[in-house]
Amino acid sequence: MRQPKNVTDFLTSRVLRLSNTFGLYAGRRYRDQFGMTLPEWRVMSIIASCEPTTAREISRILATDKGWVGLSVDNLLRRGFATRTADQRDARRALISLTAPGKEMHDAILAVARRRQRRLLAALPEGAAATLIASLDRLQMEADRMLAELDEAPAPPHATESRKR
DSSP: OOOOSSGGGSHHHHHHHHHHHHHHHHHHHHHHHHSOOHHHHHHHHHHHHHOSBOHHHHHHHHTOOHHHHHHHHHHHHHTTSEEEEEOSSOTTOEEEEEOHHHHHHHHHHHHHHHHHHHHHHHTSOTTHHHHHHHHHHHHHHHHHHHHHHHHHSOOOHHHHHHHHO
16 A cells, blocks of 8 residues: 555545535535534434433534534424433433424434435445445544543643643
8 A cells, every 4th residue: 555645645534525525415415405404413313313312422422522412402402303301310411302303304314314325335346335334443443442542641741831821
């Protein structure tokens, strides 16, 4: 395998560009067809698969900012697609579930997402889809290990100095 000549040749840049392109498509499609933003859809899809769930759990699954998740949850609540109830076992936690209209919206968008998935996988050579998915899983596990290493490592001196200022 050849060495990257510039940053756009790096695997991370290629994956990011592909992800951004997918996101642009989905964001425009879901906004135009359903009046749903991509962040709202991503949060809704996690609620549907894990309900009842919490904003913290959604944030963990999506590996994203809790504030971003909170705004999306608030929009889904305001639009009547989700409800929030107190957890009977822990009053500090709020459980989020989809309402009937939320489930209908989720199912409609999921049908579009599944068609897009079939189209994308059909663009790959025979047998490549399973290899790609297995490879992405392996890359995700390695990225998770790399992130955990950063969490375990002591902060470098320059990071400590900038926090004091």
